[in-house]
Amino acid sequence: MSKAKEQALKKTTEAVKKPAANEKLNVFQRMSRWFRELKSELKKVVWPTRQQTQNNTLVALAVMLVFAVILWGFDTVAQAAVHALIRLAG
Numbered sequence: 004m005s006k007a008k009e010q011a012l013k014k015t016t017e018a019v020k021k022p023a024a025n026e027k028l029n030v031f032q033r034m035s036r037w038f039r040e041l042k043s044e045l046k047k048v049v050w051p052t053r054q055q056t057q058n059n060t061l062v063a064l065a066v067m068l069v070f071a072v073i074l075w076g077f078d079t080v081a082q083a084a085v086h087a088l089i090r091l092a093g
Contacts, residue, residue, distance in 0.1 A: 028036070051059070
């Protein structure tokens with residue numbers, strides 16, 4: 004492996020090294036590290052545009068409406084069947 008590749012590998016592995024097991028961090032250091040890592044992860048997120056969010060919301064509402072109507076239909080049929088059975092038995 005070339006010297007340049009070794010140096011690059013060494014730099015990348017050093018950047019992600021965890022503290023040694025015997026190195027204890029206090030509460031504030033751990034919280035600080037957690038927030039720094041959180042911030043770096045949030046920078047990687049690809050946030051949807053306003054238009055994509057609106058489209059996704061409309062699709063979700065339409066699907067919920069369709070399934071609500073289907074569920075209402077099954078409920079109505081089941082209710083009618085139960086009432087018919089009660090009338091037959093009574």
